[in-house]
Amino acid sequence: MVILAVGLILFGVFFLVVAAIGTLRLPDVFTRSHAVSLTDSLGAICVLAGLSIYQGFGINMLKILVVLVLLLLLNPVIAHATVRAAYRAGVKPQTEEDQ
Amino acid sequence: MKSSFPKQFIANTLALFCVWLVLSGKYDNFHLVLGFMVSCGVAWLNTGFPHSPFHHFPWARVVLYSPWLFLRVVESSLHLTKLILNPSLPIKPILITYRSHLRHRGAIVLLGNSVTLTPGTITVEVNGNAFLVHAIDETAGKDLTTGRMERQLAWVFQEDTNQR
Numbered sequence: 639m640v641i642l643a644v645g646l647i648l649f650g651v652f653f654l655v656v657a658a659i660g661t662l663r664l665p666d667v668f669t670r671s672h673a674v675s676l677t678d679s680l681g682a683i684c685v686l687a688g689l690s691i692y693q694g695f696g697i698n699m700l701k702i703l704v705v706l707v708l709l710l711l712l713n714p715v716i717a718h719a720t721v722r723a724a725y726r727a728g729v730k731p732q733t734e735e736d737q
Numbered sequence: 738m739k740s741s742f743p744k745q746f747i748a749n750t751l752a753l754f755c756v757w758l759v760l761s762g763k764y765d766n767f768h769l770v771l772g773f774m775v776s777c778g779v780a781w782l783n784t785g786f787p788h789s790p791f792h793h794f795p796w797a798r799v800v801l802y803s804p805w806l807f808l809r810v811v812e813s814s815l816h817l818t819k820l821i822l823n824p825s826l827p828i829k830p831i832l833i834t835y836r837s838h839l840r841h842r843g844a845i846v847l848l849g850n851s852v853t854l855t856p857g858t859i860t861v862e863v864n865g866n867a868f869l870v871h872a873i874d875e876t877a878g879k880d881l882t883t884g885r886m887e888r889q890l891a892w893v894f895q896e897d898t899n900q901r
Contacts, residue, residue, distance in 0.1 A: 653814065660821035668859065668871045669830055673821060675856045680814040683807075697762040704759060714853035718860050721871065725861045731830055731871055 643692035650684030657681060667724045668731040671717050678713035682706070749780035794843050798893045805889060810855055813877055817856045820873065832861070833878050835868040837887055844894045851886060 653676055660673025683706065690702040725731075753776035761768055820828055839845055849860040852870055857877030862869040872878030880886045 653818065656818050656821055660817075663821065663826060664828070666830075668861075669828060669873055671859055672817060672857055672871075672873045672877075675853065675859065676814055676817060679810045679854060679856050683810075697759070700759045701762075704756075710854060711850070714850045714860075718849065718853050721859050721861050725869075731832060 639691060639694070643688045646684050646688030646691065650681050650686075650688060653677070653681040653684065666732050667729055668721060671721050675713070675717055678709055678717075682709050682713075746780050746784055749783060750776045753779055795893060795895070799847070802889055802893045806851055806854070809880060809886075813855050813857045813880075816876060817873065827874075829874045831872055831875065831878065833868075833870045833872055833882060835870060835881055837866045837868060838896075839866070839887065839890060839894065840896060841894045844890050844896070847893070848887065848890050851890070852881060855880065 657673050657676040660676065661670050664670045664673055686702050686706045686709075690699040693699050693702065750773075754773055757772035757776060758764075761772060820826070837845065837848060839848060845863065845866065849863050849868065852858050852860045852868070855877075857873045858881060859871045860868060861871050868881075870878065870881060872881075875882075
């Protein structure tokens with residue numbers, strides 16, 4: 639059980655590191671926010687799933703699941719708000735033609 | 738909406754009380770009674786408000802939809818990871834305009850949310866049924882452009898999208 643939990647957490651941390659690398663490497667706000675959305679999809683899902691397995695069945699597992707559901711509902715909202723604000727402020731996304 | 742007053746009040750109270758039970762984690766009489774009183778009070782304060790988009794929301798089918806979404810999220814996460822770790826960074830960002838045929842407001846919200854949750858695509862702007870989506874390359878945007886995601890949501894909300 640502990641091995642499975644640690645494996646899941648390490649797997650999630652790998653995606654968090656990839657997201658950090660992506661945030662540094664990618665060129666503009668739109669593509670960077672794609673990299674950030676890696677953290678809330680596989681990164682957070684794996685880390686929180688690992689934590690809930692480590693806790694075992696009980697009230698703490700339910701609490702972690704509540705956090706996970708809220709994260710999956712709210713993180714896209716934040717990403718969308720950031721990107722829409724950038725778009726409305728006149729930031730033009732780099733497309734294939736101007737590279 | 739006087740007729741639906743007690744039903745809505747009871748449903749809200751029960752939902753709030755469930756949240757209380759999960760978050761407090763204490764099951765002695767004091768905390769149970771306190772939680773029930775607070776849920777009743779909050780539900781009573783909220784009875785006057787008009788229905789949210791979550792009225793008539795098919796929760797059961799949304800739960801059935803989520804494993805499919807989860808698989809898509811995993812697949813596109815791996816695709817994006819490959820793109821980021823590739824030394825030549827082979828990204829071809831595009832803006833996709835997409836007109837959806839979904840009518841339920843909750844369906845539009847869920848489509849925008851699913852698109853943004855999937856790594857590699859982000860909803861930039863929603864105007865009625867028109868979506869402006871930024872995708873990191875064409876493969877990432879394929880679920881949307883082929884209408885695959887919309888078909889799943891049409892099933893969730895029992896709408897037909899065949900008029901195209």
